[in-house]
Amino acid sequence: MRKVAIIGVGHSKFGNRNDVNVAELTFEAVKPSLEDAGITAKDVEFMALGSAGAGAWCEELIPAVVAAEYCGLKKPGLVRCEAACASGSAAFFTAYSAIASGQAEIAMALGVEKMKEVDTPTAMEWIGRAGYYLWEFHNFGLTFPAYYALYANAHMAKFGTTEEDLALVAVKNHKYGAMNPVAHFQKQITVDDVLSSTVIASPLKLFDCCPITDGSASVILASEEKVKELGIDTPVWVAGIGYSSGTANMSKRPDYVGLDASVKAAQMAYKKAKVTPDQIEFATVHDCFTIAEIMAYEDIGFCKKGEGAKLIREGQTEIGGKIPVNMDGGLKAKGHPIGTTGCSMIYEVTKQLREEAIEKSRQVPLKNYIGLAHNVGGTGHYCYVTILRR
């Protein structure tokens, strides 16, 4: 396996982007990523595009081809990767593998999702089907918040986690989202705002949930030889990628207090990167719902099982705490364009490691220069954990 580095990243504005179509949205991420890397579109040999729902909530069924043509790529190898909400990380893993295996020198991972061309009930329908349609959606109409609400109620019953604890996650992520100019929501909120918001799937309320968001993010990877040839001054190296998955049916899970796929993916990533959880200096974790961030702390080893709520109560996941988490606002405030999120996380971790967080107020202080991105697909159906270091 060859060493692989990130040499360029780009990110569109997240939000309700009905001013652009899906191709135009990818352009907003692709162009700055090429400029950041100091290469041209024709240098990209392989491109993996992460999208969970193109063709369902936007009109293009084969968006990799559409994006490649629109952004001027010159007939690279193309593939669309689907791993539900981890599609972006699956695309990153695919592009990484193309280089690590020696088959390409420069590859692109591009995440794009355009979710707001359909109405909200239709978007909820498509995301709700991201489990086992036949056995758990057809007759029972589970929504994405409902899947995580099943975990929230079980976690609260077992460990005494409260709705206030969940609210603290939303408050923290909105605080940092307010400092991120590309975030969907750039507004601070209070615990009372969360607790008084309308119930979506009990105990989760509107402000416990990430929004439905349009957005795109692009990551360019290169081999060590190419990094030298191009004279890249701050390459960010892929130290290790872990992956795992969970059962399609929720009824086949052993419990509802953590995601086994997260535990296994994290352990694999630590082993491959030859680091321990305490060496990680900051992370982006998959906070599609507030309960998901609390479970992530536990599952990826930032605290013991059942102690996630304590970590947020003590402010340990803020800048200045033990392990700052989601300094870009997370999925909760930055937004969660499903197939884009993995690439958006890699964008953020790369910018932090280069000490280029656009707003300095959310730059994490670094000593070891090691960061982690934890990206879950569905409700622990897929998981990718990526560790990067400078």
Place this chain on the structure above:
Amino acid sequence: MSGVPSIRSREIKIVQNIPISKTLKFWEGLKKGKVYATKCVKCGKLHFPPSADCSECLSSEMDWIELSSEAEIETFTHVVVRPASFQQHKPYTVAIGKLKEGVKVLAWLTGFKMSEIRVGMKAKLVAKTTLEGNLTYEFVPL
């Protein structure tokens, strides 16, 4: 949408015909008020939802077993904001219950007051035909 210039895509209606030949006994059982699982003849693994093929040993020789009805509720949620195809329903409660055979079932939970629903409580699994004519199963009070 919100006055921003756009054109409407061509409209399609999507309805898929999902084959149930291999689990027909299950669907017919629901009509008769029974909930069936499959049990692998070779390795003994019990499967719910019923499966024609064993994911444990990959054998396709299965027996049909009628499940017991008493379940312990492991978790639940009250779904207020519903997806497009459930808009005609009132908010509903989804729960996961564990049967004494060891398999778990995800289904609607009906007939309880919301304030009564707890992790760890007991409920009964019953087969049901909905008003729309769909075959299903749900948890109800014992």
